[in-house]
Amino acid sequence: MSTSSTETSAIARHWWKIAGVLLVLYSLIWGMLGEVPRLFVLNETIRNLYYHVTMWFGMMAMMGVSLFYSIRYLSKNKIYDDFKAEQFAFAGILLGLLGITTGSVWARFTWGGWWVNDPKLNGAAISLLIYFAYIILRNSMDEEQKRGRVAAVYNIFAFVLLMVFLMVYPRLNKVDSLHPGNGGNPAFSGYDLNSSMRLVFYPAVIGWIIIGTWISTLGFRMKKLEYQKMMDSFSDNNAGISTPKDIL
Amino acid sequence: MKAFKSFLLALCCLFAAPLFAAEAPEMADAFRADGKIYVVVAVISIVFIGLSIWLFRLDRKISRLEKNQKS
Numbered sequence: 635m636s637t638s639s640t641e642t643s644a645i646a647r648h649w650w651k652i653a654g655v656l657l658v659l660y661s662l663i664w665g666m667l668g669e670v671p672r673l674f675v676l677n678e679t680i681r682n683l684y685y686h687v688t689m690w691f692g693m694m695a696m697m698g699v700s701l702f703y704s705i706r707y708l709s710k711n712k713i714y715d716d717f718k719a720e721q722f723a724f725a726g727i728l729l730g731l732l733g734i735t736t737g738s739v740w741a742r743f744t745w746g747g748w749w750v751n752d753p754k755l756n757g758a759a760i761s762l763l764i765y766f767a768y769i770i771l772r773n774s775m776d777e778e779q780k781r782g783r784v785a786a787v788y789n790i791f792a793f794v795l796l797m798v799f800l801m802v803y804p805r806l807n808k809v810d811s812l813h814p815g816n817g818g819n820p821a822f823s824g825y826d827l828n829s830s831m832r833l834v835f836y837p838a839v840i841g842w843i844i845i846g847t848w849i850s851t852l853g854f855r856m857k858k859l860e861y862q863k864m865m866d867s868f869s870d871n872n873a874g875i876s877t878p879k880d881i882l
Numbered sequence: 883m884k885a886f887k888s889f890l891l892a893l894c895c896l897f898a899a900p901l902f903a904a905e906a907p908e909m910a911d912a913f914r915a916d917g918k919i920y921v922v923v924a925v926i927s928i929v930f931i932g933l934s935i936w937l938f939r940l941d942r943k944i945s946r947l948e949k950n951q952k953s
Contacts, residue, residue: 651941655934662930666923672907848937855944862951 654844661688661838669830675744682740683831684838689733690758692842694796696726696850697765701793704786714858716782719789720772721853725846727765734758745812754813757799764792 665684673680700722707715737755742748749755771788775781804811913919 648941651938655930659927659930662926663923666919666926672909674907677907678910845937848941852937852940852944855948859944859947859951 650844651848654841654848657837657841658845659841661834661841664834665838668834671828671831679740679744680831682736684834686733686736686740688835688838688842689729689736690800691839692846693726693729693733694800695843696722696729696846697793697796699847699850700726701789704789707782707786711779711782713778713782713861714854716778716786717857717861718850718854719786721850721857722847723765723768723789724853725850727762727769728849729842729846730758730762730765734762750812752804752813753811754800754804757803761792761796761799764795768792 661684665681670678670680700719703715703719703722706712707719734755737758738748741750741752741755745752768785768788772781772785775784804813910919
């Protein structure tokens with residue numbers, strides 16, 4: 635894959651990482667300097683849309699990619715797909731934890747409490763717990779084939795529940811959510827995402843998705859190195875038995 | 883009398899005008915006008931650039947390990 639180590643090929647392989655960094659940097663700077671709508675209650679905190687909401691968009695993208703690799707693992711049975719699913723879920727959990735903490739701070743100054751009884755907040759907390767259980771489930775199994783298959787099936791359920799708790803449940807008319815677009819509140823397109831905010835918000839989302847992907851690939855490459863080392867020592871200790879290359 | 887009443891109403895409106903103005907959402911305009919916001923933006927940018935340099939270095943280290951393992 636990475637046979638040549640010349641400078642040009644390095645840029646060709648890494649340009650998307652630079653693009654991600656530049657997009658997030660742009661959103662950090664213009665998120666502070668750009669014009670925002672003047673609204674009561676929110677005031678300047680509307681800028682948190684660039685920093686808090688992007689965490690959740692990034693998390694959902696990471697979980698989506700994780701789901702993709704879980705399904706591919708189930709159909710092709712390649713262990714590296716399982717590693718990728720795990721690492722993308724890790725990055726998603728990282729972004730989700732950042733989302734829930736930043737949301738808590740924002741809620742304190744706009745809704746008056748670190749934690750308000752909002753369906754979207756509780757849904758987010760439950761989804762994160764579901765993904766914590768995913769990690770615990772993985773760590774509880776030693777045999778990699780079994781772990782991969784059980785974790786992949788669980789991941790599919792986890793993603794469906796994530797969608798239900800973050801996208802469907804808070805939008806039901808029976809429940810009231812303080813979040814925009816939920817429980818009768820106006821959505822993004824209504825008041826809090828005018829065209830000048832879109833110009834910062836969407837690049838920020840793309841940037842954070844790229845950085846989340848980057849972190850996931852770094853984790854995956856580490857895990858792959860560890861695994862190859864383990865396999866090499868395995869084949870050294872058992873001179874007659876070759877490594878099961880077919881599962882890679 | 884009628885003229886006086888309307889005059890009084892106009893006067894009330896005149897005095898009430900600043901009250902309506904005060905009801906505009908409070909934004910950090912002074913902060914921005916002072917130019918001090920640039921200091922905050924500079925600090926945030928430095929922190930983020932620092933973190934991304936760290937990520938790039940980690941990426942390079944992993945690449946080196948991968949190369950060693952292949953040979």
